[in-house]
Amino acid sequence: MQVYMDIVLRAFVAMIMLLLIAKILGKQTLSNLTFHDFVTGIILGSIAANLAFNKQLHSSYMILALIVVTVTSFLLSIIALKSRKMRSWISGSPTVLIEDGKILEQNMKKVRYSLDSLDQALREKEIFNLEVVEYAVLEDNGMVSVLKKQEYQYVTRKDLKLLSVPQSFPVELIMDGIVLADNLKDNGLTQEWLENELRRKGKQISDVFYGVRGTQQQLIFDYYEDGIRNLLIKNSFCSYWRLTDT
Incomplete structure (x- = not known):
């Protein structure tokens, strides 16, 4: 039993360490896999795997190795930002x-x-x-x-000399059926306003799975009950009657 608990603990520590490292190294490591990111990812994965499952290696050694690789990768990222020549060597060039x-x-x-x-x-x-x-x-x-x-190339509104339409960043209002109060407050909106808008559509907040105010200030709602289930049931009955008729 002790052996299993040890593996569970080591795997948990490895997972937490990798999450922290990804947070430290930033989103660019996840989105742009350069030479530097590729090498860092392979080394971190290997060390984390050994930390999780290789009982012959002391866990403190693996944690130390993870810290060293993380610090080295972080320093290389800073150097790459400071020097264009080093950036070309570390991350490659187009x-x-x-x-x-x-x-x-x-x-x-x-x-x-x-x-x-x-x-x-x-x-x-x-x-x-x-x-x-x-x-x-x-x-x-x-x-x-x-x-x-x-x-x-595609024709743009500017090419056609059309008036530009004001746009705003989409604002999520409801997600997973929960009202995002902070989003409402940050954009000068209230839950009462949201409830009134839904009432016009014959709905209430509990009916909404996802709600967003779009780039043109339009309100878009996706409801829990979209009628798809009823449509599937109806199609099933139609298929059944066709089979019985034959």
């Missing part, structure tokens, strides 16, 4: 794959990037013809950024 609509074969060989990978990256951006592309850049995190030629 590589131009297509310039003026022409593929740069030497750059692709340098980063060992194949034509198949380039075609796939372009298709993921809904580009199936190479002639559409003006520039394509392989970013530090392995993603490909694309600039289309002018004749293939």
Whole structure:
């Protein structure tokens, strides 16, 4: 029993340590997997796994190793912010794959990037013809950024000389059936106003699963009972009667 409790405790500590480390290193580590982040993630994962399951290694050694790797990674991030030259070495630098609509074969060989990978990256951006592309850049995190030629770019409201429509950031009002009082207060709204708006729709707060005020100040509600269940039951009965008729 003691053995199982020891593994449970070590696994719990490893999980908590990784969560704290992710919090310290910041969101960029999660969103942009650069060379630095890739190496850090592998090392942290290996140490955490040993901390959780390898009883031959003392847990204090593993915790110390996690702290050392975290501090080192944090310091490297600071150095990368301060020095552009070091940032290029630590995190890598973007590589131009297509310039003026022409593929740069030497750059692709340098980063060992194949034509198949380039075609796939372009298709993921809904580009199936190479002639559409003006520039394509392989970013530090392995993603490909694309600039289309002018004749293939989307038309904007500014191009059409249309008046801009005022927009605001969406405000979540109800989530999981719970009124977000802080969001209401921060935006000068009240629960009474929210209840009145729902009353106009013949609903009340207890009926709402998710509610948000959109970018155009419009109110959008998703209710617990959307009628989908009734529709499924109705379809089931229809299917049953068709089977019995045959």
